[in-house]
Amino acid sequence: MVLITDTIKQIFVLGRFTILEVVRERFALILLLLVVVMSVLSLLAGSLSMGEERRIMVDSGLALSNLVSRVLAILLTVAILCSELRRDSVQVLLLRSPPRWAYVLGRFLGIWCAVGIAMLMMISVTVVAIELLGESVPRAFWSCVWLNIVEIAVVVAIVLFFSVQLPKIIAGMSSAVIVFAGSFVDDFQNLANRAAQNGEVLYSYVGNLIYYGLPDLMALSLRHQVATAVDVSAQQVVDATLYGLSYAVTALVASMWIFSSRKSI
Amino acid sequence: MITVELRDVYHRARADFWRPARRILNGVSLSVEEGEIYGFLGPNGAGKTTTFRCITGLLTPTSGRVVVLGGTMKDPGVRGRVGFMPEGGAYGGNLTGQDLLHYHAILSGLSAVEARRVTAELVEQFGLKNHSASRIANYSKGLVQRLGLALALISDPDLLLLDEPMSGLDPVGRRMVLDLMMVLRSKGKTIIFSTHILSDIETVCDRVGVLVEGRLCWEGHLQELYEDQVGTMEITVKTLSSEINDRFESLFDRSDTLAQGRQRLFVRDVKAGNNLLVELLEHGVTVFDVQTGRGALENLLTNKLVETKSGFDHRHH
Numbered sequence: 001m002v003l004i005t006d007t008i009k010q011i012f013v014l015g016r017f018t019i020l021e022v023v024r025e026r027f028a029l030i031l032l033l034l035v036v037v038m039s040v041l042s043l044l045a046g047s048l049s050m051g052e053e054r055r056i057m058v059d060s061g062l063a064l065s066n067l068v069s070r071v072l073a074i075l076l077t078v079a080i081l082c083s084e085l086r087r088d089s090v091q092v093l094l095l096r097s098p099p100r101w102a103y104v105l106g107r108f109l110g111i112w113c114a115v116g117i118a119m120l121m122m123i124s125v126t127v128v129a130i131e132l133l134g135e136s137v138p139r140a141f142w143s144c145v146w147l148n149i150v151e152i153a154v155v156v157a158i159v160l161f162f163s164v165q166l167p168k169i170i171a172g173m174s175s176a177v178i179v180f181a182g183s184f185v186d187d188f189q190n191l192a193n194r195a196a197q198n199g200e201v202l203y204s205y206v207g208n209l210i211y212y213g214l215p216d217l218m219a220l221s222l223r224h225q226v227a228t229a230v231d232v233s234a235q236q237v238v239d240a241t242l243y244g245l246s247y248a249v250t251a252l253v254a255s256m257w258i259f260s261s262r263k264s265i
Numbered sequence: 266m267i268t269v270e271l272r273d274v275y276h277r278a279r280a281d282f283w284r285p286a287r288r289i290l291n292g293v294s295l296s297v298e299e300g301e302i303y304g305f306l307g308p309n310g311a312g313k314t315t316t317f318r319c320i321t322g323l324l325t326p327t328s329g330r331v332v333v334l335g336g337t338m339k340d341p342g343v344r345g346r347v348g349f350m351p352e353g354g355a356y357g358g359n360l361t362g363q364d365l366l367h368y369h370a371i372l373s374g375l376s377a378v379e380a381r382r383v384t385a386e387l388v389e390q391f392g393l394k395n396h397s398a399s400r401i402a403n404y405s406k407g408l409v410q411r412l413g414l415a416l417a418l419i420s421d422p423d424l425l426l427l428d429e430p431m432s433g434l435d436p437v438g439r440r441m442v443l444d445l446m447m448v449l450r451s452k453g454k455t456i457i458f459s460t461h462i463l464s465d466i467e468t469v470c471d472r473v474g475v476l477v478e479g480r481l482c483w484e485g486h487l488q489e490l491y492e493d494q495v496g497t498m499e500i501t502v503k504t505l506s507s508e509i510n511d512r513f514e515s516l517f518d519r520s521d522t523l524a525q526g527r528q529r530l531f532v533r534d535v536k537a538g539n540n541l542l543v544e545l546l547e548h549g550v551t552v553f554d555v556q557t558g559r560g561a562l563e564n565l566l567t568n569k570l571v572e573t574k575s576g577f578d579h580r581h582h
Contacts (some may be wrong), residue, residue, distance in 0.1 A: 006341075010372055011472070017360070017368045024359035024400070088351035091323050092416055095349050096372035099341070177411070263325040 010098040018110020019117075022076055032118055034067045039125040054135045054251040061126025061228035062141075066148055069119040073152050074175050077111050077159035082168035090265060100265075101256035106253055108160055115152045120145070140171040140232040147237065150244035151220040153177055157251035158215065164259040185210075218244035220244050221236065267332075268424055268455040274319055274329030276312075276479075289315045290326060291479035297457055297472075299331065304470035312479040313459040314352055320457070321349050332347050335426060338430040345373065347504075350413040350427040352459075358402035362393050362412050363370035365401060366419060382436055389393045392566040422572035426448065427458035441467050465502035481547075486511035498538035500530045503551035512548075516541040527553060 024030055044061040084090045094103060123145055130137050158178055164170035181188075192207025220240050222232050291314050299304045305313045318324035319331055322338025336343040356365055370380035383466040388397045391411040396404060398468045399407055403413065410433050417425060429438050439462075446456055446469045460466060464472055467487065473484040505513075516537060517530040532538035535557060546554060 006374065013371050014366070017364070020364065021359045066556070088353070089356040091318075091351050092349055092356075092369070092413075093372070094323065095321060095344050095347055096369055096420070098372065215273065265323045 004159065007098065007102050010096075011102050011109065014103060014106025015110035015113065018080065018107055019114045021080055022111065022114035025076060027037050027079075027176055028072060028076060028118070031068060031072060032121065035064060035122050039064060039122060045131065054130060055227050055229075057126060057133070057142060058138070061123065061129075062144055062148070062223045062226065065119050065126070066147075066151070066221070067124035068122060069115050069152050070155055070179055072118055073111065073115045073155040074159050074172060074179065076115065077107075077156055078163055078168055078172040078175070079097065080111065081107055081160065081163040081234075082166075082171055084165070085265070093241055094265065097206055099264075100260040104160060104164065104256045104259050105220040107254070108156055108255075111156050112153050115156065116149050119148055119152065127168065135247060138226060138229065140226045141220060143232050143237045144226045147220045147222055147240050147244070150241055150248070154164065154215050154217070154220070154244050154251070157248040157255065160255040161251045161258070164255050178214060181210075184217040184218075184223070186218060187215045188214070215247050216243070266298045267296045268299045268301075268334060269320055269457065270330070271295050271316070271319070272330040273331075275321065276315055276324070276326040276329075278315075284323070290319070290329075290481050293329070293476070293479070293481050294483060295474055297455060298454045299455055300450060301455055301471045302446055302469050303455075303457045304466040304473045304474055305457065305476060306461075306463070307459075311476040313476055314428055315457070315479075317349070317351075317426050317457075317477065320426060321347065338485045345420060346423045347381060347426065348417035348420060348424070349426045350417040350428060350430055353406075353432060356401050356409065356412060356416070358400060360401060361398050362401055362408075363388060363397040364413070367382040368417060369416055369419050375420075383419060387419065391415045392438075403477075407435055407438055410434050410537035411438065414445075421455060425454060425456045425458075427456065429460060429498060430458055431460050439465070464522055493508060497557065498532045498535055499554075499556045500532070500542060500545070500552060501554040502528055502530065502536065502545060503553070504528045505550065509545075509548055509550060513541060513544060516544070520568075 018053075039061060042057070042064065044054065045060075084093075090103075094100060097107070127137055155175075159171065159175040162174045165171075168176065188207050189211040192211060193202045195201075195203035195207055220243075222240075224230075239255050272294050274293045275292050276287070277286040277288050279286045293312070293316060295303075301419060305316070307313050315324065319326045319329075320333060320338075322331075322333075322344070331337070334343050334346055338347070360368070363384060366384040366531070367380050370383050371377065388394050391414060393408065393411060395414065396408055401409070401412065410430065414427070414430060418428065431444055434442065443465060449456060450469075470487060472484065472486050476483050494575055500517075501523070504522070505528055510520075517532050519531040521529045521531075523529055530541065532541060538557075542552065542555065
């Protein structure tokens with residue numbers, strides 16, 4: 001029991017110090033500053049469009065925060081984890097009692113929180129601007145923000161999966177490809193269906209494999225619905241959350257298993 | 266009581282996936298007693314770092330048995346009693362030295378108050394006070410080494426593994442590390458360290474292991490080594506005039522010319538060395554330094570390297 005409590009404590013310590021490392025990462029701060037400037041500019045552009053201010057502000061605010069949080073999640077995870085594995089510092093860290101899986105989990109929680117906080121900061125600029133216009137933020141907006149946070153978990157878990165086994169650049173590029181392709185999984189399914197109709201079994205099989213293997217990031221995006229004021233049902237949010245968290249947990253468990261089974265660190 | 270025991274440890278690894286696996290450790294067996302300072306000596310690529318990584322459990326050897334503090338490094342209780350300083354350790358560049366020490370102190374199971382106290386003590390002890398608030402990325406190599414040592418000691422370990430701890434340290438830093446090792450030994454701590462600096466081994470080590478091409482070629486007490494080569498004597502004098510040099514040439518085996526008008530004479534026999542010394546003093550030669558037994562380790566290492574190299578050449582013919 002004491003061992004479990006100690007491990008949980010160590011996971012949170014690892015997470016806390018990961019946030020501290022992220023906060024001091026210069027490129028993250030520069031990127032964040034850039035986003036704030038871009039948000040303000042897009043809000044200005046929104047205010048010039050007659051009658052469409054709220055739609056443009058919501059759309060651009062959500063799109064920008066989503067894109068930047070994906071980039072941050074990839075860059076920060078690679079920068080922190082791959083660099084640490086390449087350096088000797090991880091060797092000293094792993095002697096401090098936490099099991100290897102706890103190290104991966106602690107890093108995951110820390111990066112997820114840090115990127116989540118950065119994303120909320122970006123979103124807050126949009127919210128303040130909408131409020132200043134005298135408009136109200138739609139309820140579905142917050143559902144979209146929540147799913148963005150879930151999406152960050154998925155992205156961080158994917159990058160972790162590659163980072164625990166591949167060199168920095170290959171891990172970063174593989175993660176970026178998977179995350180990018182994750183926005184087009186429906187197209188892979190369409191291709192698989194078309195191949196099946198034409199009797200091309202192999203193509204259909206490969207298409208389906210890619211469809212089920214890749215994360216369906218579009219399922220986690222409500223941006224267009226929110227921007228065009230289409231209703232978002234609670235069931236849709238729950239389903240997307242369950243899907244996203246399941247995917248993140250699967251990738252995370254695989255990362256923890258791979259890192260724990262490594263014969264050499 | 267035996268603190269570390271390695272039995273027939275073999276390890277094969279490939280540098281890159283397309284290259285064939287190479288044997289890094291070739292049946293290393295050694296045991297280190299509690300309260301002992303054990304020095305690892307060997308050329309680059311001999312397998313010293315790999316041996317350290319096997320002991321710390323960061324590397325699973327291909328075969329063989331590694332016992333640390335009566336258990337294995339998979340046991341968190343054992344891991345918590347081991348301090349490790351990797352070679353040329355580079356630590357989280359975004360954190361400050363103080364943050365990193367505090368972080369490791371908490372991970373070692375100390376309370377926040379206790380961690381702050383230990384961190385402050387180590388910052389003071391290792392001369393990091395003026396740099397404790399700077400990012401580690403801005404540290405010099407010597408400061409990083411000091412930080413690495415402080416990290417290794419943070420949990421007050423019973424076993425300390427130091428891979429090249431003197432690398433990058435200035436003379437004051439080196440002296441500090443050697444003094445620290447002796448203090449820790451007096452407290453019953455066990456230390457295993459590797460270095461290329463033979464004089465450091467001679468200063469602090471109880472036992473030495475010479476590792477060449479993954480094989481422990483020689484292991485023993487330094488005393489045994491000195492007894493074997495007790496005759497070796499080195500006399501450093503003011504450069505001899507040609508007349509004196511010609512006169513005593515038959516009394517020494519070899520001489521090296523040193524900087525600043527000095528000359529070092531090597532004598533294989535202490536009795537002959539003493540006679541030479543008396544003669545030199547009687548003839549008004551200025552003597553700067555007399556050392557006995559020095560060079561024993563250097564000779565040993567050189568001989569072992571030559572033996573291994575000739576064995577290698579023999580196998581490949």
